[in-house]
Amino acid sequence: MTGLEAILMTIIAAATPLLLAAIGELVAERSGVLNLGVEGMMIMGAIGGFAAAYVSGSAMLGVAAAVGAGVGMSLLFAFLTQTLVSNQVATGLALTLFGLGLSGLIGEAFTGLPGVKLPPVHVPGLSDLPLVGPVLFGQDVIVYASVALTALVAWVLARTRIGLVIRATGGNHHSAHALGYNVIAVRYACIAFGGATAGLAGGYLSLAYTPQWIENMTAGRGWIALALVVFSTWAPRRVAVGAYLFGTVWIMGLYVQGVGIDIAPQLLASLPYLITIAALVALSGNRLLTKVNTPACLGQPFVPDR
Template sequence: MDLLVLILQGVIVSATSLVFAAIGELVVERAGVLNLGLEGMMVLGAIAGFAVTLDTGSYVVGIAAAAVTGAIAASLFGFLTQILLSNQVATGLALTIFGLGLSALLGQGYSGESTEPLAKIHIFFLSDIPIVGPLMFSHDPLVYLSLALAVGVAWFLAKTRTGLILRAIGENHDAAHAIGYSVVGVRMAALLFGGACAGVGGAYLSTVQTPLWVENITAGRGWIALAIVVFSAWRPGRALLGAYLFGGVTIVQLHVQGFGIDIEAQYLSMLPYLVTILVLVLISHDKARISLNAPACLAKPFFVSS
C-alpha cells in the first residue's frame, strides 16, 4: 500500500508538465487552431524558467518568465498562421525546430548549474493523514496550479460566454465572424494562453522535476501532450486523466524493471507510445462521437471573404 502511494506520487510528478501543456493546447484546438509547436514552446519555457529562477532566486519570477516566453513563441506562431495565413502544420513544426535550437543556444551558459527544487507544501495535520495526506496534500504548488488550471478551463469552456464564443469559433469560424466575433482576436488570445501553459509545463521539468538545464530536456513530451489532447476528445477532465495515464505507464514500466520482471527494456520503453496509439484508436473509432467533439474548423485557415 505504501509503495502504491509512492508510485502514484511519482505519476503525479511525471505527469504535471504534460497536464500544463495539454490543457493549454486543448484551448487552442477548441478555438480551431492546431499548434504543433508545443515541444518548441515547452523547451523555450524550460530554459527561460530555469535561467530566470537561477538568476533571480525566485520561482515565481522564473515561472512567470517561462509563461511569458511560451506566449511570445506562440505569438510568433499566431502572427504567421492567423495574420499571414501560413500553413499551421508546417509553422508548428518550424516552431519546434526553432525552439529546440534557440533554447540550446540560450542555455549554453546554464549547463552545469543547479537550483534547489521547489519545496513541497506541508499542511498541518492534513499532510500527515496516511495515504490521503501524501496523495492529496503534499505536493509542490505547481501541481495544484495544474489541477486548478484543468478545472478552470473546464468551467471556462462550459459555463462562460467567452468560452462559448471560443468554441463557436472553433466549430464554424465563418458563422462566428458573420455574427460579429473577432475570429483572429480570440484565436490569438487562445494561442497566447496555450503558449504560456506550455512554457510553464517546460519550466516544471527544469525547475521542479529535475532542476537543471540540458539541451532537449523536454525529450518529446510536447508531442505526447498533443496526443493527450486528441485522447481527451478535447475535454479538460479527460486531458487530465490522459496525462496521468501516460505518466502512469511511464512510471509503472520503470517499477516493473525494478521488480526484476523479465521483459526487454526497449519493449517496455515502447509501451507508453503503443498505449497512446491504442487509446487513440479506442476513442476515435466511433466516428459520430469524435466528429461531435472535434472542433470542425481545426487547422483550417480563416480569411474574410468579401
C-alpha cells in the same frame, strides 16, 4: 513516506506536464487552431524557467519566466498563422524546430549546473494525513495550478459566455465573425493561453521534475500532449483522465524494472511513444465520438473580408 505514496507522487509528477500542455492546446484547438509547436513552447519554457531561477535564485521567478517564454513563442505562432495566414501545420513544426534549437543554444551555458527546486507547498493540517496528505496536499504550486487550470477550463468552456465564443470560433468562424466577434483576436488569446500552459509544463520539468537543464529534456512530451487532446476528444475532463492514466502506465514501467524483471531500458523508454500510438488506435474504435467533437474549423485559416 511509504512505497505507495512514493508511487502516487511519481505518477502525479509524470502526469502534470502532460496535463498542463494538453489543457492549453485543447483551448487553442477548441478555438479552431492546431498548434503543433507544443514541444517547442514547452522546451523554451523549460530553459527559460531554469535560466531565470538560476540567475535570480528564485524558483517562483523561474515559473514566471517559463510562462513568459511559452507565451512569447506562442505569439510568434499566432502572428504567423493568424495575421499572416500561414499554414498551421508547417508553422507549428517550425515553432518546434526553432524552440529545440534556440533552447539548446541558450542552454549550453546552463548545462550541468545545479537547479533551483520548486519547494512543495504544504497545506497545514491536511498534509499530515496518511497517504492522501503528501500526495494531494504536499505538492508544489505547478501541480496545484494544473488541477485548478483544468477545472477552470472545463467550467469556462462549458458554462460561460467566453467559452461559448471560443467554441463558436472553432465551430464556424464565419458565423462567429458575422455575429460580430473578432475571430482573430479570440484565436490570439487562445493560442497565448496554450503557450502559457505549455511554458509552465516545461518549467515544471526543469524546476520540479528534474531540477536541471538537459538538452531536449521534454523528450516528445509536447507531442504526447497533442495526442492526449485528440484522445480526450476535446473534453477537459478526459484530458485529465488521459494524463493520469498515461503517467500511471509510464511509472508502472519503471517499477516493473525496479522489481527485477529483465527488460531492456530502451524498450521501457520507448514505451510512452508506443502507448500513445496504441491509445490513438484504440480511440479510433469510436470514430463517431471523434467526428462529433472535432472543432469543425480546426486548422482552417480565416481571413476577415472586412
